[in-house]
Amino acid sequence: MESYWNTVKANLKAALPGHSFRMWIQPMEYLSSDDESITLTCPNVFSKKRVKDHYLQNMKDAFSELGLKNIGIELDVAKMPSKKTGKENPNINPSAKKLPLTKAESDRLTAAAKTSRVNRKGQPVKKSGGRSRSNGPQQLTLPGLNLMFDSGRILKRDFTFDKFVVGSNNDFAYSASLSMAQGSCGGAGAIYLLADTGLGKSHLSQAVGHHAMAQGVTDKVFYVTAEDFTNEMVHSLKNNTIDAFKEKYRKKCDVLILEDVHFLSGKEATQKELAMTLDYLLDAEKKLIFSGCYLPSDIPKMNDQLKSRLTMGVVTKMEAPDFKTRVKILKNKSKEKGCQLPEDVLHYIAQELCDNVRQLESGLNGVATKAALMGDSLDMRLAQSVLENIEKTRRAITLDGIKKLVCNEYGVTVDELVSPSRKRIHVHPRQIAIYLARKYTDQPLKQIGKSFNRYHATAIYSINAVEKGIKKQGAYIEQLNYLYKKIESGSI
Numbered sequence: 082m083e084s085y086w087n088t089v090k091a092n093l094k095a096a097l098p099g100h101s102f103r104m105w106i107q108p109m110e111y112l113s114s115d116d117e118s119i120t121l122t123c124p125n126v127f128s129k130k131r132v133k134d135h136y137l138q139n140m141k142d143a144f145s146e147l148g149l150k151n152i153g154i155e156l157d158v159a160k161m162p163s164k165k166t167g168k169e170n171p172n173i174n175p176s177a178k179k180l181p182l183t184k185a186e187s188d189r190l191t192a193a194a195k196t197s198r199v200n201r202k203g204q205p206v207k208k209s210g211g212r213s214r215s216n217g218p219q220q221l222t223l224p225g226l227n228l229m230f231d232s233g234r235i236l237k238r239d240f241t242f243d244k245f246v247v248g249s250n251n252d253f254a255y256s257a258s259l260s261m262a263q264g265s266c267g268g269a270g271a272i273y274l275l276a277d278t279g280l281g282k283s284h285l286s287q288a289v290g291h292h293a294m295a296q297g298v299t300d301k302v303f304y305v306t307a308e309d310f311t312n313e314m315v316h317s318l319k320n321n322t323i324d325a326f327k328e329k330y331r332k333k334c335d336v337l338i339l340e341d342v343h344f345l346s347g348k349e350a351t352q353k354e355l356a357m358t359l360d361y362l363l364d365a366e367k368k369l370i371f372s373g374c375y376l377p378s379d380i381p382k383m384n385d386q387l388k389s390r391l392t393m394g395v396v397t398k399m400e401a402p403d404f405k406t407r408v409k410i411l412k413n414k415s416k417e418k419g420c421q422l423p424e425d426v427l428h429y430i431a432q433e434l435c436d437n438v439r440q441l442e443s444g445l446n447g448v449a450t451k452a453a454l455m456g457d458s459l460d461m462r463l464a465q466s467v468l469e470n471i472e473k474t475r476r477a478i479t480l481d482g483i484k485k486l487v488c489n490e491y492g493v494t495v496d497e498l499v500s501p502s503r504k505r506i507h508v509h510p511r512q513i514a515i516y517l518a519r520k521y522t523d524q525p526l527k528q529i530g531k532s533f534n535r536y537h538a539t540a541i542y543s544i545n546a547v548e549k550g551i552k553k554q555g556a557y558i559e560q561l562n563y564l565y566k567k568i569e570s571g572s573i
Contacts, residue, residue: 082114086121089143096139099252103259104242105132110159118153119144125296129156131243236304239417240287246413248406251281254397258285261368261395262292270362271369271394275376279437280399282372286338289370299335307344311351327354331361335368342373342391346545347382359390369394375526381538402438407431410441420449426464433468436523444468478521478568480532486567487514499534513564515540516547521568 090109094102105128112120123129132140133156144152242262247255254274261272274282290302305313317326330337345352362369373380376396377388402410408431415422422430426448434444447467452459484495491510498511511533518529519540530540550557 082119083111085144085147085149086111086119088147089140092143092146093136093139096143097136098247099256101136103256105136108263112157117151118155120155120157122157122159124159126158127295129158132156236287236290236302237284240284241291242288244413245281245284245288246402246406246410248402248409250400250402250406251285254282254285254399257395257397258289258370259292261370262289270366271359271371271391273377273392273394273396274370274372274399275374275396276372276399277374277401277437279439280401281438282399283340285399286340286370286372289368290336290338293336293368301333301335302338303330303334303336304338304340306341307339307351308341310339310355311344311348314351314354327358330358334362336370337362337367338370338372340372342371342377343375343380343541343545344548345383345387346380346542349382349384352384352387356384356387356390359387363390363393375541379538379541381542401436402441404431404435407435407441410438411445414442414445415449418445418449420452420459422448422459423461425461426459429461429464430468480518480522480524480529483514483517483521483568484532486564487517490564499532501534512543512546513561515543517564517568519544 090106093106097106108124108128109132110122112122114120123132137154137156140154141152144150144154242255242259245255254276257272258274274285276282287304290304293299293302314323314326317323345355359369371391377383377391408427411422411427411431415427422445430441430444430448434440444467448459448464451457451467452463457463484498487493487510488495488498491506491513493507493510497507498514500507502508515529515533515535518524518532519526522529524532526540527537530537533540535543547561551561
């Protein structure tokens with residue numbers, strides 16, 4: 082019977098989408114059989130439920146094609162090896178594994194999962210006096226179990242592999258991330274996800290963390306931005322707790338998800354500490370997932386030691402989705418929102434909004450919201466009225482328009498803005514203009530830098546400088562909000 086299963090598995094590989102097969106069918110193994118049924122193993126309870134709900138009929142059809150029309154298919158959960166020996170734990174009763182979960186067992190599984198928590202800085206959180214000791218009431222969901230936990234830094238509940246839409250623009254990034262999560266990424270211990278804003282790099286990086294916790298591999302998933310890491314390190318230095326900081330990241334972390342790597346630009350002490358931390362984690366064969374809008378080699382003021390650590394694993398770039406993928410994304414999003422869009426409307430939105438996933442969601446939300454508020458039908462006329470305003474705004478925002486706006490507001494000329502001058506009265510508005518150009522235009526960073534007579538590394542530095550100023554709030558953010566309103570109202 083095992084040979085029949087191998088044939089069925091091969092047929093399913095050809096029939097199902099590649100990512101679906103790799104995620105759910107490939108990990109399944111033959112366990113036993115008799116004249117009337119076959120027992121197959123899944124890696125965990127969640128996987129078993131997913132296969133039973135979504136792929137059991139496919140499997141039955143595949144067996145029927147081989148002449149086994151009435152074969153019963155039983156699903157079991159694979160026995161976990163003990164951590165020390167790598168062998169099956171002798172304390173587990175083998176026969177008990179073949180029985181389906183009872184309600185009491187299911188309740189115990191749920192209760193155990195509820196005690197597994199991670200806070201913003203990756204530390205497990207234990208209950209004390211009935212209250213969480215996390216930094217705030219936020220949410221973490223284990224896919225399939227529908228559980229909500231308190232945590233600091235959020236792993237977004239929908240940022241899982243099965244919610245990620247795979248297309249030609251991101252299939253390698255998806256496969257590499259999934260392989261990393263399953264522990265088979267060609268021996269590589271790290272992945273660097275490179276993508277512009279809104280293309281799904283945060284989704285994939287967090288999906289690895291979700292997968293690790295859902296499968297019970299570890300709850301020591303540290304999800305931080307580069308800013309988080311920097312601030313925590315500075316805090317530990319000020320409070321003389323740097324040893325505890327090093328201990329946590331070097332010895333208590335199994336999966337490190339580090340986002341917004343460009344924030345490390347110019348922070349020498351943080352870069353050195355992070356490089357040493359990554360050495361410890363790589364030597365211990367931990368999983369490392371980095372993401373950013375730029376390659377480390379393009380980020381100014383970053384030392385070579387850290388650059389090499391960040392790119393020593395798999396480096397994969399995610400592009401803007403093609404038309405077919407955009408339609409699929411819209412269908413998934415509209416289904417999640419409970420609004421049924423006609424096919425021609427979906428195709429129209431996908432055709433007009435082609436830059437990134439966030440833009441697609443914005444268009445879909447605009448159409449759905451207007452239909453709900455105005456009581457209109459979800460048709461082409463309504464979609465065109467919503468997207469027309471979006472397109473007008475996008476077409477009106479150009480590099481030249483941003484330059485003129487900034488020059489008028491800061492009292493400088495365009496020639497001064499793009500000049501080599503390093504005077505404060507010229508540098509500050511130049512950095513603001515570059516930041517706004519990145520935020521509001523579709524131009525690549527190299528083109529933006531060239532427009533200001535700057536290398537793209539300098540453009541990155543300018544953007545980082547503005548983002549740092551934003552965090553200080555006060556008059557700085559008021560100036561930017563004023564410029565945002567000017568741009569978004571079409572006053573340029």
